[in-house]
Amino acid sequence: MDTVGIIGCGAAGLCAARQVLATGKYKPQVWELSEGLGGTWRYNPDTGRDKYGIPIHSSMYQNLKTNLPKEVMSFPEFPFPTGGDSFLHHTKIVQYLKDYAEHFNLFQYIQFEHYVENVEPIPQEEGFPHWAVTVKDLKEGTTIITVCQAVIVCNGHYSVPRIPKLPFIEDFQGRQMHSHDYRDSSPFKGANVLVLGSGASGLDISLEISTVANKVMLSHNLPSPNQSKLPPNVTQVKGADSAYPKGFHLVDGTSVEADFILYCTGYEYSFPFLSEKCGIEVTKNQVSPLYKHLINAAMPSMGFLGIPFQICPFPFFDFQSRFFMKVMTGELDLPSLPEMLEEIEKDHQESLKKGVPEKHFHNMSIRQWQYTRDMAEMAGLETTMPVIEKLFTAVREIRNKTLMTYKSTTYIITGPETFECVH
Structure with a gap:
């Protein structure tokens, strides 16, 4: 069978491998730079850097629990075990991913401690290009080139910190850290x-460090403050x-004293292994030219x-994997290149007209549901169950109002469109 190369063995890489196998026409080859699966x-x-001198990939912290309930996080074919807490510690997510890999017999296709150094297209007389993937075996120090009929990039985008350059930061006498x-x-x-920053990590970490810090100042430029009750020292x-x-001068003209700044300012898209011949560019936090935010x-x-980002991740990865493999098996014909580029530009312009900053072009949020519905119609795929959208939306609203307590709620799905919360 022809080979599909998969870069990264987190949740995305694992479900990509599963859907490659499910075609019966391709086999996956997964490369993972760390010693085990799980990705982020x-x-x-x-x-800092690992024993091979490579920047450490994971941004996971010791006490992190999911900010989504497990009831909306599972792959469609492989639900989490029922019962117990809805918001899980990261160790249970890794165990779930291991169980998923074992269930679908994926471990035989994964090479751990293998670092992808270069990906280059091999033009074909007809059809899509093939790919030469250069991979270094970190333990052995050897390098091999594998020719693949397709490549799926699953290296994540929570590993290369984005740190804004604040004027006069070199004068700051305190400590600095990125999340x-x-x-x-x-x-x-x-x-x-x-x-600095009040996204998911900024909020979560602020609550955690408030238990030991003297004062926590959550610094952001959102139109309105978070409405949730916060600890008295936040x-x-x-x-x-x-x-x-x-300390720091703020945009409203006030100033605050601080002896530590924690940047919760997000991450950069980074694909250092892609040669220029791949034609992929990252500009203003946009990866282009990606048709449907997915296909080169x-x-x-x-x-x-x-x-x-800001998606329901595991079902989303699964859906994208299925869509991509429909293209690879010839079951789905894509529009012409000019038509795809025109659609990408149209999507970009519509985003700008709605006032979405360019750096948030890939922010799906509530758009993810229509995105999957549109693509499901194109490819003859099933969409996500309506209850997943309903529960995802409900939890987001609850989280915004009860940041300190929302993870104590347990949910159960009672039907394709219904759920209940229990305490």
């Missing part, structure tokens, strides 16, 4: 901490505008799973 869910207490290197609250004991302030030795429009035998 795989906890590593170390920071990528956050593992536990101990470094923040007794500190006055400015947490306040919300405007975004940082510049630094001075003892110029070379459709290359797919990228999980580029969108």
